[in-house]
Amino acid sequence: MINYIIQVILFQVLFVAVYDFFLSKETFFTKNRWYLLSTALLSFLLPFFKIPTVQKAVPQEYYILLPEVVLSPQKVIEKTAWYQSVNYLDVLFWSGCLLFLLVFIVKLERVIRLIVKHGIIKEANYKLVFLPKNSKAFSFFNYIFLGKEIPAEKQEKIIQHELVHSQQKHTLDLLFFEFLKIVMWFNPMVYVYQNRISLVHEYISDEVVSKTTQKESYINNLLADIFQVEHISFINQFYKHSLIKKRIIMMTKTQSKKVKQLKYLLLIPLLGSMVLYTACSDNNEKNVVLAKKEQVTVYMQMGKDYKKEVKGKKETYLDYYQGTETPEWKEISYKDLLPEEKSEYDEDRSKMKEKDNLYSKTLESKLYIKPNGRKVLANIIDFSKIKDTKKQKLNGEVVPFAILDKVPTYPGCEEGDKDCLNKSIQRFVLGNFDASISKELGLSKGKKRIYVQFKIDKQGNVTDIKARAPHSALKQHAEEVVSKLPQMLPGEYEGKIVKVGYTLPITFNIE
Incomplete structure (x- = not known):
């Protein structure tokens, strides 16, 4: 984790x-x-x-x-x-989650209390809530909160601005990061993300509203007064002092050329x-996955007619097959074995190498996996190898059976x-x-x-x-x-x- x-x-x-x-x-x-x-x-x-x-x-x-x-x-x-x-680390984590959940509930309760306390005025595309004795301006979904202290001539532009937030569902973006803050309250990047997207929301609304009015007049409205700010992170605020300067700079900025959209291609190599x-x-937990010991099953098949299956008392990581025919199971490689299975395989190969007799030279070792996931070490007998192994022995060659030589x-x-x-x-x-x-x-x-x-x-x-x-x-x-x-x-x-x-x-x- x-x-x-x-x-x-x-x-x-x-x-x-x-x-x-x-x-x-x-x-x-x-x-x-x-x-x-x-x-x-x-x-x-x-x-x-x-x-x-x-x-x-x-x-x-x-x-x-x-x-x-x-x-x-x-x-x-x-x-x-x-x-x-x-585990005090777990206690700390869940305590933080609970604390931030409570903070979120308190913030949500404040918004709901404003709606219940002051009532709403239903309009065609939004619901207006007037807040007496203050000059706050913010929105939450299709609810637009407007302080009665804001001059009447400025209210219309503010409503247009907040309506863009409502229509484009900006509140959902902020709530998404609020939920991330609950489960990853210790992650500073969630707060950075929420700050960045809040500013982008304001840019979007400013861009839409400034197309229907003079930019100079709209900017003057932003600078005219010092307004109160509601400290709720998942609402879209019209007058937020820390963002006003950046918004004005962006509104007066020349439109970026379309070719600069190629910058988004930086995402590909990233x-x-x-x-x-x-x-x-490497996944630490995955690397130490352990095989399970089960009662060994030994399969034998000599030709097409003779087949036998014996259940042994010994518990092993692998089952075993010996015969002249190729098993019907799916073949796998050594690297598909878990560490315990590899150890058992290596030990079996080492014992076979120590025997170093004519019979051992006729065997071809392969690995298979059965439908139930149990892996099988198969020794397939190939009598045609008898002549080849005699030649190898005469020439002084060594046939390696163990995975490691040393x-x-x-x-x-x-x-x-x-x-x-x-x-x-x-x-x-x-x-x-x-x-x-x-x-x-x-x-x-x-x-x-x-x-x-x-x-x-x-x-x-x-x-x-x-x-x-x-x-x-x-x-x-x-x-x-x-x-x-x-x-x-x-x-x-x-x-x-x-x-x-x-x-x-x-x-x-x-x-």
Whole structure:
């Protein structure tokens, strides 16, 4: 969620920057109105916009599930008081939403009270509300509020101005940003957007009314007196001191040339870069999606006639197939596997490589996915390979079955020793993870897990550390512990040094 909010704010900053630098000085007021509305909405939708082809173009690393680290009994976490488990960030967020909702209701009540208290005069296209003993002028939908202190000769022009707001539904624009302020009260860009569109509304109304009267006379009406201002953000005010100077400047400005509308094309590269960013950015929660263990099913098929399906007692991430025929399921690739599934696949391939016998050389390994989503590792027997494998053996060639030729090497281990790497990381985490920090988190009883995902890069450094945990404090601590892992010798695949990704599960009990 935090990543989403940051992206929304970043996109809104960029959209407003383009508006301020390139569009705000032009007289394309209606287009500017729709620019502000559409980009405000787009900023909330773009983070969800993913392009599969772009995502597939990003290089994939190899992920391996490390053995589970079980914290020792002396590090078992105890349950604490309920108030210690409260997520105060959530409390702050919802408190802010409630506060701004109440503020909105109070503002709306003020407008409704004015209508009820002073009554309305129904006209053809609007409803007029006269406000005694003041000189306010503003509109809300088709209600136009007019202070009785405003001279009669000026009232008609003000009504014409406010009528434009009413006819073009400007109030809906302001209410849209009011609702955004309720759900994203902490986002300063919502207030910036509302300020910009309020000014555009005034430009639009000034442009329409000034066509039916002399500009000099209309400008003099704006400057004639100092009027009161109603402090309600979702009404269109005629006399708002902070905007009058800008309105006068824009009314006296020469009409922008049509060719300058090409500036709106700046949206194309801007949107393209945003889409690319969201498509390529890693979603932390998505990266640590975990496979589910189920009772293994083994499928066997020898020729067209013999088929057998056996349900085993062992729980695995993958089902298995062995036979001479190609399964009818949809074929997938290694990169479609989740980290746990990849680890199981790698282990199976390593065992097959260790056998290195004539039978193992007849097998072609493929991956499939069944209609229920369960993935299958298939070993398809091809007896025609027997002659080829004999030749390969005679020529001294090696057929690689494991995804990695050589796993990263932990300091003090023999080069490429997978077991030593796993045990060394386990010992390191057990020795450095301080479970006592969780005593004040108030977690519920039962087994809890932390999943840490990291990469060992081409220099052997631990990078790109991301964790998922029952509490943000545990997440931060787990990331800090893994970041202290020593530099290692990098892994190799097909003779090249590669990045290797790992998922490390840490388990503990709460009693």
